[in-house]
Amino acid sequence: MRKKYGRLRKKENVIVFPGTFEKLVENGHVAVEQENYELAVEAFDQAIVYEPDNPEFLGPYAVALYETKDFQRAKEIAARLLHSGTADYVDAMELYLTISIQLQEYDEVEMTIDALIDEGIVPPDMLNKFNYLRELNGRLSDRYAQDEPSYRMELFTLDEFMKMDALAQQYALASLEGSDLTDLVPLLAIIVARDDVAPLAITFALTLLHQTGHSDELTVRKFGWEKRIVPAAMTLPGQDDLTKQVLEEVDRRLLQDPSRLEMAQGLIEKFAITAFPFGWGTHQAEEVATAYVNYIESLFSGEQLPETALNLLIQQIDNDSDL
Structure with missing residues (x-):
């Protein structure tokens, strides 16, 4: 044929x-x-x-x-x-x-976001993201309107950054991608080393330092954990071997159930980014995959999971993450 x-x-x-x-x-x-x-x-x-x-x-x-x-x-x-x-x-x-x-098309961004929200196009679960995007846009607009080159190199001070809430911090750091970060390296290093900064913001600051090739060793603290890391030498979030193995194992187990598979992939990605540079401890890929499959089943069934260290860790990261 x-x-x-x-x-x-x-x-x-x-x-x-x-x-x-x-x-x-x-x-x-x-x-x-x-x-x-x-x-x-x-x-x-x-x-x-x-x-x-x-x-x-x-x-x-x-x-x-x-x-x-x-x-x-x-x-x-x-x-x-x-x-x-x-x-x-x-x-x-x-x-x-x-x-x-x-x-730097700030006026267009502001008008577009206002229209989207006023017309009810943005779903409720996305409103916070768009409101913080509007807040970031307004703040950058105010700074760039002064037309001083120095503002392009340092968009905020440490004091300004610490006064932001977690989502605003994330957007502020995300806005630096693709920029010349040379003058911002000291500030980013301070942000990474603080234990009172949101976990996702620390992840974003680390990836920016990785982008600059920063080779100084820094101490990272999240969720009661502590680790020494060199940004230039680190593996980016989700690119480590264990995360890849967990995803492969979950794909194999949930191949016939696309909705649960997509949910599992999202949870694993959320963990990899939020907990970075920490992982699932000494647990093997099969153990972690099993824990995620069971966690998803519990979300559907409402049944309580056994309070193992791994189950509690997965639930903690899922609940604490703003991703």
């Missing part, structure tokens, strides 16, 4: 070999997952020629462009994603607004 390949695509009147577009998109996705954003951009640059409005790759394409500091193109792709009819409209809008802040 003749194999069916689907519709043929053409590029400048030349028929493209079947599967070319799909392979480019797959390569781009893999590159994003591996944080090889330059390679992802190369793949998506070719894929967009064939299907310029396909929402399958526009999101990661915009993210890859953002990470390579090509903010103007990132905004254009994010705008295409918004107009593509994507089911994740609110998430796409959050990405679009984050890019717009990098482009």
